[in-house]
Amino acid sequence: MFQSAIVLSQKYNISMQSQYLGWESGQTGGNIMNALSDTCQCASSSILLGIVGPTLSSEAQQIANFGERIGLPVISYSATDPQLSDRNSYPTFYRTVPSDNEAAVALVKLFLKFNWTSCVVVYQNDLFGTNGINAINNAFINQGLAILKFIIFDIATLTFREDLKSSLVNSPTRIVILWVSVSYASTIIQNALDNGVLGPKFTWISSTSISLTSFNSTYYSNLIGMLTVEPVTGSVVGATINQTLLNAAYDVWKEYEPETFPSSVKVNPYALFAFDAAWVLIQSLEQLCLQMNHSCLTTNGSSYCFDRYFVNSNQLLNIINSMKFLGISGPIKFTSNSTDRMDGSYYYVQNIQSTSTGIGFAPVLEYLDPGDWNTYPGSNVIVWPGNSLIPPTGRVRHE
Structure with a gap:
């Protein structure tokens, strides 16, 4: 979807200094030094105008610092660390994915909805895990809940x-919050299954969905009832999005890489956050060049990446700070006081349930910010061992 945004800008004849935008992309493998090295190399060999990404909070922190040094915006689509919200610490950083501060509020309201009062937390020992759990703990304390x-x-x-x-x-x-990235979630869930500390005696709430195909079918009954709380785009919860722009982006994807297009209902929400991140950069650069004519893309000319600087950095950042448009994930708006989007933060709860072919995730609750949890249309919520929200034909077992 990042590449779809760039190609779509060319189809819409959006140009800067009579040239279309191009892109370079790379896989960092979760290594901070790889992310920094790749970014430095790109800045040294081409006219770098902005950075979309990186994926991880640990990478984003360092790339945001690099962006500040060279005067370019860094717009992440998946780094959720609450510390990255500090505009004073990260003056050129932005993100289209909601911060974990928003996730903490969603979790609090989920606990209040089911009258849960306490939990155990399992988390990974990095910036994403530590700072995310700190945000959740503070939100819990403010509402009289306990970890x-x-x-x-x-x-x-x-x-x-x-x-x-x-x-x-x-x-x-018997409530367990699992706050880890997707690469570790399956390992931890398998450990819990092996030790008999998942369903039906424990209710696990994960920050991410996991692939269920790796688990032996003998464990399926224990996985039923597990929940996830995840950020989603506006279309998932019935909020307004730019459907015309979304359709155009999908058309580009299907035109250039039809073999990789999974169908519109299976596109990962983070892909849509990535498109909006790229679209923020595209629109802000277009506005900058309209304002400054042919001098909009000037750098100081140094060949060493750390000594390069985008001359019109302040003007570009001011444009982003005042930007407001309807994106494919929901409304996009930034201010000079925070790196987070001001609107369009949505979450949903998924529940592992029995299916005709085994088990699968089903959305059961939706949350709009500001708002509260509402039953997802046609859902059947199964929660072990706490309170349950089920339709009249549903059935739930309590331990």
Whole structure:
């Protein structure tokens, strides 16, 4: 979808100094130095006008610092670390994905809806895990909720800092929040299954969906009832989006890479956040060049990436700070006070349920910011062992 945005800008005849925008992309493998090295190389060999990404919060922190040094906007589509919201610390950083501060509010309202009062947290030991859990803990404390235990999953050794089974069995709560990235979630869930600390005696709430195909079918009954709380785009919860722009982006994708297009209902929300991140950059550069004519893309000319600087940096950032448009993920608006989008933060809860072919995720609750959790149309919510929200024909078991 990032490339669709660039190609679409060319189809719409959006140019800067009589030239169309191009792109370079790379896979960092989650390595911060790879991300910095690739960005430096790109800045040294081409006219770099902005950065879309990176994926991880740990990478985004360093790339945001690099963006500040060379005077270019860095617009992330998936880095959710709450510390990245600080405009004073990251003056050229923006993001189209909601911050984990928003996720913390959504989790609080989910707990209040089901009258849950406490939980255990399992989290990974990096910026995403630590700062995300700090935001959740602060939000819980403000509402009189409690996190009774914090269990660390070490992403270097792929092990827990303490015994998972004994920690959960000896806990007075049976609600577990799993705050890890998708690359670690399946490993942790399998460990919980092996130790008998998933359903039906425990309700797990994950920050991300996982592939269910890797689990043995003998575990399916234990996976049923697991929840996820994830950011989604406006179309998923019935909010207004720019459908015309979305259709055009999909058409570009299907035209150039039809073999990779999964169908519109299966496109990952982060892909749409990535498109909007690129579209922010495209529109802001177009406005800058309309204002400044042929001098809009000037740099100081240094060949060394850390010594390069975008001359019209302040003007470009002011344009982004005052920008407001309807994107394909929802309304996009920024201010000079925060790196976060001001509107368009949506979440939904998915629930693992039985299907005709085994098990699968089904959306069951939707949350609009500002708002509260509402039943997803046609949903069947199964929650172990707490309160449940089910239609008249549904059935739920309590432990």
